[in-house]
Amino acid sequence: MTVQRESAPTPAGTDNQIEVKGLNKRFGAGDGVVALENVDLTVRRGEFVAILGPSGCGKSTLLMITAGLTPPSSGSVVVDGKKVTRPLTEVGIVFQRDLLFDWRTVLGNVMLQADIRGLDRNASREKALQLLETVGLRGFADRRPWELSGGMRQRVALCRALLHDASLLLLDEPFGALDAITRDQINLDLQKIWLATGCTAVMVTHSISEAIFLADRVVVMSPRPGRIAQDVTIDLPRPRTVEMRDTPRFAAYQATLRDAIMH
Amino acid sequence: MTTRSAMRQLTDIAYPALVFIVSIVVWEFGARAGWFPPYVLPAPSSIVARIGDTADLMLHHAVVTSFEIILGFVLAVIIGVALAAMIVFVRTIDKAFYPWLVVVQVIPKVALGPLLVVWLGFGFLPKVLLAFLLSFFPVMISAMVGLRSIDNDSMFLLRSMGADPIKIFRHLQLPSALPGIFGSMKVAITLATVGAIVGEFIGANEGLGYVLVTANGVLDTTLIFVALTWISVLALVFYGAIAMLENMSVHWHVSHRSRAAQALA
Structure with a gap:
């Protein structure tokens, strides 16, 4: 995979892929639980945005509403100029759990995307094997999901989300359950793939360093009700390396975001 | 080692x-x-000898009973799974029919046997129906549980791929339900056997249940044991066939993994 760009690709403000306006989400009848309150968010095409916040701040809900999988209580989400009223299909989603099917092999799980969409099987198979190669799992194509470690499984889920060349990648705390070492490695893989494909990525996470490492912009959410507390642009060169975490700039971003979460 | x-x-x-x-x-x-006297418990050697003597005749009866069992069981699986899918997918059917299915299940089906004879005569049909009635409920319940036990995220994943309900059924719900359905099929095949035999008790002129009743009438205990042997062998063969089918179709399920791991070790 080659690196096709050094930083955020398109000039600011010209081409928004996602526009969230005045979004509210209440669970339960009457007063209920307010999960999201008056959330505005725009994501430019090709941008990597991380949504950062503690558990239960509604960040996953925001992602699911964006994907059209959960209806909002009020407000609107526009993706590619169209209001989202039903599940978006021009997306790839990676969930908290890998959701691999035991009745399919590793390759079969990646191919699920092609089988459901009715894509050309041979071409998709080639693409799937290539993606598995990128994340170092080509040799596991014929294995079953239960033979893989948690990190490997989540890599397969990532490949599945990328098979159909979606212009938008939604990641819902995908690496939350992984150990720190595995997480670093998979973050590097994700950056490599994102740089190569040029897709837009929105990732929900509760890890500050993961957010800074991957994102062009980090949106901090406050809990109950979920609101956007701060929007921080991460100005670090690409591709980012693990060593960059030890730089003062990285530490400064970390301090800023920690403050934003605490307040 | x-x-x-x-x-x-x-x-x-x-x-x-x-x-x-x-x-x-x-x-x-x-x-x-x-x-003990032979009319209470005949010697194994005399049972074996009788099995040899009666092989041709018994084979005919065994074939009759097998057809009843297989037909009743296959109907139970097909209708059980189809009905489960309809109940899971169509709310109206769930509301209108499910309570009645439970009521029907609570009635001891064997007690319906005489009525089935009145309606359908002494032939093939009442036995098949009894085998079906006894065996379809466990299949339907397992299929319903399996089809319903799908977590939200898996559903979201498939919807984001643009899957329609039919594709969700085929690629997610049915494979998830399959291990449970196979488990219930093992229960169902023994129930279908009971249904066919009892159906023959009630009124028949062929089949292993018929042989049992006539042998009982003349106190031919040896023949009773011969018929029991045939029934046991049939039941074992059917059970084994389902277990084999299960191994082939749901080898990926947790319940089948330990054996695979043992084979590797």
């Missing part, structure tokens, strides 16, 4: 075989010593 595992494999077969042989020997000895 290999000698120990070979040893274990040997004892796995040897111990149950030993129990069988000792029981038969004691039984045979008891029969010859006159511990």
Whole structure:
């Protein structure tokens, strides 16, 4: 995979892929639980945005509403100029759990995307094997999901989300359950793939360093009700390396975001 | 390590075989010593001899009963799964029919036997129907549970791929439900056997259940044992066939993995 760009690709403000306006989400009848309150968010095409916040701040809900999988209580989400009223299909989603099917092999799980969409099987198979190669799992194509470690499984889920060349990648705390070492490695893989494909990525996470490492912009959410507390642009060169975490700039971003979460 | 595992494999077969042989020997000895009269418990050797003598005739009866069992069971699986899918997918059907299905399940189906004879006569049909009625409920319940036990995220994943309900059924719900359905099929096949035999008790002129009733009428205990042997063999064969089918279709399920792992080890 080659690196096709050094930083955020398109000039600011010209081409928004996602526009969230005045979004509210209440669970339960009457007063209920307010999960999201008056959330505005725009994501430019090709941008990597991380949504950062503690558990239960509604960040996953925001992602699911964006994907059209959960209806909002009020407000609107526009993706590619169209209001989202039903599940978006021009997306790839990676969930908290890998959701691999035991009745399919590793390759079969990646191919699920092609089988459901009715894509050309041979071409998709080639693409799937290539993606598995990128994340170092080509040799596991014929294995079953239960033979893989948690990190490997989540890599397969990532490949599945990328098979159909979606212009938008939604990641819902995908690496939350992984150990720190595995997480670093998979973050590097994700950056490599994102740089190569040029897709837009929105990732929900509760890890500050993961957010800074991957994102062009980090949106901090406050809990109950979920609101956007701060929007921080991460100005670090690409591709980012693990060593960059030890730089003062990285530490400064970390301090800023920690403050934003605490307040 | 290999000698120990070979040893274990040997004892796995040897111990149950030993129990069988000792029981038969004691039984045979008891029969010859006159511990019990032959019309109560005939000697194993005379049962075996009778099995040989009656093979042709019994084969005919066994075929009849097998067809009843298989047809009733296959109907139970097809209708059980189809009905489960309809109940899961169509709310109106769930509301209108499910309570009645439970009521029907609570009625002891065997008690319906005489009525089925009145309606359908002494032929093939009432036995098939009884086998079906006894065996379809467990299949339907397992299929319903399996089809419904899909977590939200898996559903979201497939919807984001643009899957319609049919694709969700085919690629997610049915495979998830399959291990449970196979488990219920093992229960259903024994129930179908009971249904066919009882159906023959009530009114028939062929089949293993018919042989049992006529042998009982003339106190031919040896023939009763011959029929029981045939029934047991049939039941074992059917059960084995389903277990094989299960191994082929849901080898990926947790319940089948330990064996695969053992084979590798």
